[in-house]
Amino acid sequence: MNIEETSPHQHEAVFCQSCGMPMPEAELLGSEQDGTKNEDYCIYCYEAGEFKQPDITLQGMTDLCTGFMVEEGMDEAAAHKLLAESLPSLKRWKTAAAVE
Numbered sequence: 001m002n003i004e005e006t007s008p009h010q011h012e013a014v015f016c017q018s019c020g021m022p023m024p025e026a027e028l029l030g031s032e033q034d035g036t037k038n039e040d041y042c043i044y045c046y047e048a049g050e051f052k053q054p055d056i057t058l059q060g061m062t063d064l065c066t067g068f069m070v071e072e073g074m075d076e077a078a079a080h081k082l083l084a085e086s087l088p089s090l091k092r093w094k095t096a097a098a099v100e
Helices: 058-071 076-089 091-099
Strands: 029-031 037-042
Touching: 058 076, 076 091
Parallel strands: none
Antiparallel strands: 029 037
16 A cells, blocks of 8 residues: 655745744745855845845844734734744844843
8 A cells, every 4th residue: 555645744834044934935035145045044034145134133123023914914912922932043043142
C-alpha cells in the first residue's frame, strides 16, 4: 500500500525575522546583494543585502507594524500586545532585547 504523505502543514510557516510578517510566497522574501532570496527577512524589511530601515528600534518596528495590522482590521491594543510579545524573539531583535 503506497500512501502519499502530503499535508497542508508539511512545511513550517516562514515569518520575517524582523517584522514577523508571514511569508508564504517566495515573492515576499527579501534579497541579498547578488539577488538571491533571503529566507529570514521580507521584501519590506530587507533588500539587496541590507535592512531598509537600519536604524529602526524594536519599539519603532512594533509601532510601525501595529499600524499595518490595524489597517488590516485588527484591534490596535491587541495588535500592539501581539507584536510586543512576539517581535523580541525574532532573529533581528534577540540581540537588541538582550542588551536593553
